[in-house]
Amino acid sequence: MKVYKFGGASVRNADGVRNLHRLIGDERNLFVIVSAMGKTTNALERVFEGLQKSDRALVAEEIAALRAYHAGIVDDLWHAPVRLECVEALFAELERYVAGTVYRPEEAEAHYDTIVAYGELLSTTIISEYLAHAGSANRWIDMRRCFRTEQRHKDAAVDIEASAPLLRAAVAEGGEGLFVGQGFIGGAPDGTTTTLGREGSDYSAAVVAHILDAESMSVWKDVDGVLNADPKIFPDAVQIAELNYLDTIELAYSGAQIIHPKTIKPLQNKNIPLYVRPFGDKRKPGTVIRGMSAPVEVPILILKKSQVLLTIRSRDFSFVLEEKFASIFSLLERFRIKANLIHNSAVNLSLCVDESWHIDEAIRALREAGFDVMKAERMELLTIRGYTDELWHRYACGPQVFIRQATQSTVRIVRKRE
Numbered sequence: 001m002k003v004y005k006f007g008g009a010s011v012r013n014a015d016g017v018r019n020l021h022r023l024i025g026d027e028r029n030l031f032v033i034v035s036a037m038g039k040t041t042n043a044l045e046r047v048f049e050g051l052q053k054s055d056r057a058l059v060a061e062e063i064a065a066l067r068a069y070h071a072g073i074v075d076d077l078w079h080a081p082v083r084l085e086c087v088e089a090l091f092a093e094l095e096r097y098v099a100g101t102v103y104r105p106e107e108a109e110a111h112y113d114t115i116v117a118y119g120e121l122l123s124t125t126i127i128s129e130y131l132a133h134a135g136s137a138n139r140w141i142d143m144r145r146c147f148r149t150e151q152r153h154k155d156a157a158v159d160i161e162a163s164a165p166l167l168r169a170a171v172a173e174g175g176e177g178l179f180v181g182q183g184f185i186g187g188a189p190d191g192t193t194t195t196l197g198r199e200g201s202d203y204s205a206a207v208v209a210h211i212l213d214a215e216s217m218s219v220w221k222d223v224d225g226v227l228n229a230d231p232k233i234f235p236d237a238v239q240i241a242e243l244n245y246l247d248t249i250e251l252a253y254s255g256a257q258i259i260h261p262k263t264i265k266p267l268q269n270k271n272i273p274l275y276v277r278p279f280g281d282k283r284k285p286g287t288v289i290r291g292m293s294a295p296v297e298v299p300i301l302i303l304k305k306s307q308v309l310l311t312i313r314s315r316d317f318s319f320v321l322e323e324k325f326a327s328i329f330s331l332l333e334r335f336r337i338k339a340n341l342i343h344n345s346a347v348n349l350s351l352c353v354d355e356s357w358h359i360d361e362a363i364r365a366l367r368e369a370g371f372d373v374m375k376a377e378r379m380e381l382l383t384i385r386g387y388t389d390e391l392w393h394r395y396a397c398g399p400q401v402f403i404r405q406a407t408q409s410t411v412r413i414v415r416k417r418e
């Protein structure tokens, strides 16, 4: 078995779906994981906000736009104004859910998951129907039934042991060796829909590869492979031919948008190679990520945007580190806030974290627990692995730099956004 993963950008229009079909070709014994088309997940997040704020007009407007967008892709694929019943049924379900749900703040994340999951349900339904129509018989797999996750919404981990028999049974039912399943979603033990974290489809594909003992996983992207930096920010970016799992996990964790950080572990555990390949050209080699590759030689620059710097100090001046670490981190964990960088002094603990809707709530809770908290917004975190003197002077110095942490090989810089 091989696993292919297609992200939202690669299936954002009919040409993308036709291209997916071309890339699959006559490959069988293949499990295809697909994300929501284009910016659908963002639109569904606005549907959720509409529910949250009881803004019916917003909900109606967003769903109407999503209907038109998906209908446009279907019409283009079938070269005719076609209405697919299964797509209509999904929209009807979504509308019924939003209309019939009384919003409860304590269930916000469960509502969110149920709503945003429709992006992947729609994309895989359309793609499965189109592949069949174009002569590639396949089986649509409902990942809500095959991935058993932990009982946690918005950022659930897949319980691999519990999921393995479910997924294997679904695959054993046949499907001409071609399977189409949703990235990003699963089902909790209580039967509700869960999601695995934004951009989580890579992780889905890796878990599928792990469970089915795939020979490889390929992620088809709109770049030629993994670069040492984002070319939009660092103009002299170059492509990397091979990476090992360890470097990749560090890169992903630092914010390189190659692959979701949770993707590597399931692959590493079974030594499954991961190919990052350009969807525009099947002949190009892309980048391969596997265990034995040597460490990379060019410097790698990763910029994580949308950061907030929290500086936490105990009000009674006790040494934060010695006494309060555990309580601070468990409080942050409750609000799903993860520290991307930690810096401490005698009485201060500074944390660089992603901007999120929970930060102000977390700050309130920290204050109630006896801490002073300062928040610096509009920050970014730049990580340079294998830095040179020149890169050091260019990026690690200057008044916009708030924190700089360096080892012999890596420097991490928290700085004010320009």
Ligand code: ASP
Pocket (backbone or CB within 6 Å): 007, 008, 035, 036, 041, 042, 119, 183, 184, 197, 198, 199, 200, 201, 202
């Ligand atoms: N559709 C989801 C998102 O946009 C998952 C993914 O794309 O991987 O976050």
Ligand code: MG
Pocket (backbone or CB within 6 Å): 007, 008, 009, 035, 036, 041, 199
């Ligand atoms: Mg996406």
